[in-house]
Amino acid sequence: MPSLISRVDVIPIRAWRKEAVKSGLNAANPVTASEFGIVRIETEDGLEGLGEISITYPRIGHSLCHAASTLLAPALVGRDSQAITVRLSELDNLLAGELSAPYLRAAFEMALLDLNAKRCGLPLYQFLGGKVRDRIPLAWGIYQKAPEEMAFDAAKAVEAGYHAIKLKVGRRLEDDLAAVREVARAVGDRPLRLDANGAWTSVAEAAAAIDAFAGVARIAWIEQPLPRRNLEGLRLLRQRTRVPIMADESCQTLRDAYELARADAADVWNVYVVEAGGILAARDIFALAAVVDVPCILGSQAEMGIGTAACAHLAAALPHLPYAIETFGPLRYERDLVKTPIPIDGGYLTPPEGPGLGVQLDWDAIEASR
Numbered sequence: 001m002p003s004l005i006s007r008v009d010v011i012p013i014r015a016w017r018k019e020a021v022k023s024g025l026n027a028a029n030p031v032t033a034s035e036f037g038i039v040r041i042e043t044e045d046g047l048e049g050l051g052e053i054s055i056t057y058p059r060i061g062h063s064l065c066h067a068a069s070t071l072l073a074p075a076l077v078g079r080d081s082q083a084i085t086v087r088l089s090e091l092d093n094l095l096a097g098e099l100s101a102p103y104l105r106a107a108f109e110m111a112l113l114d115l116n117a118k119r120c121g122l123p124l125y126q127f128l129g130g131k132v133r134d135r136i137p138l139a140w141g142i143y144q145k146a147p148e149e150m151a152f153d154a155a156k157a158v159e160a161g162y163h164a165i166k167l168k169v170g171r172r173l174e175d176d177l178a179a180v181r182e183v184a185r186a187v188g189d190r191p192l193r194l195d196a197n198g199a200w201t202s203v204a205e206a207a208a209a210i211d212a213f214a215g216v217a218r219i220a221w222i223e224q225p226l227p228r229r230n231l232e233g234l235r236l237l238r239q240r241t242r243v244p245i246m247a248d249e250s251c252q253t254l255r256d257a258y259e260l261a262r263a264d265a266a267d268v269w270n271v272y273v274v275e276a277g278g279i280l281a282a283r284d285i286f287a288l289a290a291v292v293d294v295p296c297i298l299g300s301q302a303e304m305g306i307g308t309a310a311c312a313h314l315a316a317a318l319p320h321l322p323y324a325i326e327t328f329g330p331l332r333y334e335r336d337l338v339k340t341p342i343p344i345d346g347g348y349l350t351p352p353e354g355p356g357l358g359v360q361l362d363w364d365a366i367e368a369s370r
Contacts, residue, residue, distance in 0.1 A: 002080040002082065002083075003043045003044070003045055003047065003080060003081045003082050003119065004043060004044045004078055004079065004080060004081070005041055005042070005043055005044075005076045005077055005078065005079050005080075005081050006042050006043055006044045006077065007040075007041075007042040007077065008039070008040070008041050008042075008069075008072075008073035008074075008076050008077060009038075009039070009040040009042075009069075009073075010037055010038070010039055010040075010053075010065050010068040010069035010073055011037060011038040011040070011065070011366060011370065012035070012036075012037050012061065012062050012065035012066075012370065013035075013036055013037065013038065013337065013366065013369040013370055014033050014034070014035055014036075014369055014370075015033060015034045015036060015304060015333045015334075015335070015337070015369055016032065016033045016333065016334045016335075017031065017032055017033060017034065017332055017333060017334070018331075018332060018333065018334060019143065019332075020032045020143070021056060021143055021302075022143045022144040022145065022168065023143060023144060023168040023170065023195070023197045024168065024169065024170025024171070024195075024196050024197035024198065024199030031056060031057075031059065034054075034056060034059075034061065034302065034304075034333070035059050035060070035061030035062050036052060036053055036054050036055075036061050036303075036304060037052070037053035037061055037062075037064060037065035037068060037107065038050065038051070038052060038053075038306065038337065038361070038366070039051035039052070039053065039068060039073075039107045039108055039110070039111045040111065040361075041076065041081065041108075041111045041112065041115055043081050043115065047081075047115050047118055047119055048115065048118075049081070049110075049111035049112055049113070049114040049115025049116070049118070049356070050110070050111055050114050050306050050356075050357060050359065050361065051106070051107035051108055051109070051110035051111030051112075051114070051306065051310075052107055052110060052274075052303055052304060052306035052307035052310070053065060053068060053103055053104065053106075053107040053274075054103065054106075054107075054274045054301045054302070054303040054304070054307045054329075055100070055103045055274065055301055056301050056302055060100065063100075064100055064103060064104055067100075067104060068104055068107065068108075071094055071095075072091055072094060072095075072104060072108060075090060075091070075094060076090075076091075076108075081112060081115055081116065082116060082119070084109070084112045084113065084116060087108075087112060088105065088108070088109055088112075088278075091104070091105055091108055092105065101277070102252065102253065102274065102275055102276060102277035102278075102281075103274050103275070105277045105278055105281075106273055106274040106275075106276070106277055106278040106279075106281075107274075109277070109278035109279060109280065109281075110273075110278065110279065110306065110307070110310050110357070113127065113279060113280075113310075113356075114310075114356040114357045115356065117355060117356040117357075118355040118356040120355075121355050122355060122356075123313065123351065123352075123353060123354060123355060123356070123358055124279075124309075124310070124313035124351070124356055124357055124358070125313040125314075125316040125317045125351050128279070128283070128313065128314065128317040129317050130317065131316045131317060131351075132316065132317060132318060132319055132321075133315075133316055133321070134316070134350065135316075135348040135349065135350045136298075136312065136315040136316065136321070136324075136325055136327075136348060136349045136350075137163040137324040137325070137347060137348055138162055138163060138324055138325060138326070138327070138328050138344070138347050138348060138349050139162060139163060139164035139165065139166050139193065139297075139323075139324040139325065139326050140153075140154075140157035140160075140162040140164070140165055140166065140328070141166040141167075141168070141195075141326055142154060142157075142165065142166065142167050142168065142183070143168050144168045144169075144170075144171055144179075147175075147178040147179040147181070147182040147183075148182060150167060150179045150182065150183050151179075151182035151183045151185065151186040152186070154167075154183045154186045154187050155186040155187065158186075158187050158190065160346070160347060161346040161347030161348070162324070162347040163324035163347055164190070164191070164193055164220065164323070164324045165183065165187055165190060165192055165193065166192075166193035166194075166195055166223075166326065167179060167180065167183060167192060167193070167194055167195065168195050168197070169194045169195065169196050169199070169209075169213075170195075170196040170197055170198075170199025170200065171199075173208075173209055173212060176209070176213070177212055177213070177216060180192065180194065180213055180216055180217050181216045181217065183217070184216060184217035184218070189218060190218070191218040191219060191220035192217050192218065192219055192220060193219075193220045193221060193223060193246075194213060194219060194221075194222050194223065195222075195223035195224065195248070196209075196222065196223065196224055196225045197223075197224055197248075197249070198224050198225070198226060198227040198228060198249055199225075200225050200226060201226075201227070202226075202233075203226070203233045203236050203237055203240065206222075206225040206226055206233075206237055207237060207240045207241055209225075210222050210225065210237070210241045210243050211241065213243075214241070214242075214243055219243050220244070221243065221244040221245065221246045221267065221268055222237075222241075222243055222244070222245055222246065223246040223248050223270065224246065224247065224248040224249050224250065224270075225237060225245065227249075228249040228250050229250070231250065231259060231260065231263040231265040232263065232265075234247065234250065234263070234265040234266055235263055235264055235265045238264070238265070238266070238267065244267035244268055245265070245266050245267050245268075246266060246267065246268040246269070246270055247260050247265065247266035247268070247269050247270065248270040248299060250265070250266070251266070251269045251270060251271060251285070252272070252275040252276065253275070253276060253277065253281070253285075254276070254281060254284050254285055254288065257269060257271075257285045257288050257289065258288065260294075261288065261289075261292045261294065266294070267294070267295075268294065268295050268296065268297065268323075269285070269289055269294055269295075269296045269297075270296070270297055270299040270326075271285045271286060271289075271296050271297070271298055271299060272298075272299045272300065272301060273298075273303075273307070273310055273311050273314060274301050274303065274307065275299075275301070279310055279313075279314050282298070282314060283314060283317075283318070286318055286319075286320065286321075289320070290319070290320050295320070295322045295323065296320070296321075297321075297323045297324070297325050297326065298311055298314065298315050298318075298321070298325040298326070298327055299325070299326050299327070300325075300326045300327040300328070300329050301329070302329040302332045302333075303327065303329040303330075304329060304330055304333060304336055304337050304338075305330050305336045305337055305338030305341070305342050305359055306337070306338065306357065306359055307329065308327055308328070308329045308330055308342045308349075309338075309342055309351065309352050309357040309358060309359045310357060311325075311327040311349075312327065312342065312343075312349050312350065312351035312352070313351045313357065313358075315327070315349065315351075316351045324347075325349070327349060328344055328349065330342050330344070331344060335365050335368070335369070336362070336365065337361060337362055337365050337366055337369065338359040338360060338361065338362055339359075339360045339361070339362045340352070340359070340360070342359075
């Protein structure tokens with residue numbers, strides 16, 4: 001029997017960060033609060049599905065919420081919530097390839113999957129095929145700041161059990177080197193992940209920076225050293241340096257992943273649920289990566305509780321996940337929007353139990369964040 005959608009709410013929220021986001025993308029304009037949104041789908045038979053609109057750069061969350069509420073939500077009312085593929089195809093047609101389409105699509109898909117997993121009485125990881133792992137190792141990320149502050153944060157993260165350390169680089173090379181050197185001293189022989197967010201403009205500039213970093217610390221990989229579309233430059237960097245190259249901004253959609261594989265442009269891919277266009281699309285990228293023998297991690301737009309729960313369920317069900325992932329977003333905020341905190345402890349993320357995503361809204365927190 002069809003389960004018709006009776007109501008779709010889109011709630012724009014502003015979530016204050018514990019510390020400002022400062023990276024190679026926004027060195028002069030730190031992000032102090034995230035403008036996100038909640039998608040809430042109700043059916044005539046009393047079920048509810050939750051999704052999250054999550055995007056840090058650029059800060060267009062409120063615009064996305066407006067599009068979600070005026071364009072997408074009305075198209076779902078009265079439609080069968082169980083026909084997920086058909087509903088998503090209809091949303092794709094409405095979005096018509098807009099650059100922000102994956103973020104909106106991901107939120108609505110999240111809510112539909114949550115709703116239908118609840119209908120089956122299954123946690124979402126079971127709805128996705130079952131758990132491969134009970135918990136997922138996490139890496140800790142550190143934004144750009146004074147070298148001694150970054151080293152202090154890294155030492156605390158290692159003490160807390162995090163399995164890898166990621167640093168934002170891409171400012172003046174002297175400042176980056178000082179930070180990498182200090183962090184390396186603080187964490188010993190542990191390899192460091194370095195993320196430039198496409199800050200370097202040429203292969204020569206990126207290669208010089210990579211060589212300098214490799215001279216002061218063990219480097220796990222350099223993430224997105226060049227701008228998103230410069231796949232040829234990424235390929236040349238792979239030939240120029242022994243340090244592995246990770247694609248992040250260059251690996252958003254399944255099409256992007258195909259182009260990366262065809263260009264032989266990266267050693268590792270960073271895959272995001274929200275940038276891919278949803279949980280199922282992200283899973284497709286992981287499947288392609290397995291075929292072409294490229295390892296992946298699961299990245300993060302610092303999602304709040306709903307989005308992080310979705311990432312946790314996907315990560316638990318992925319067949320191939322060789323490295324610690326970076327989805328610890330709720331720890332970045334003064335207050336989350338779900339009643340029970342997402343299980344993050346000892347350097348591990350665990351998917352919430354219960355049907356669907358396993359989360360419920362904290363309405364007091366939502367009212368304070370609208």
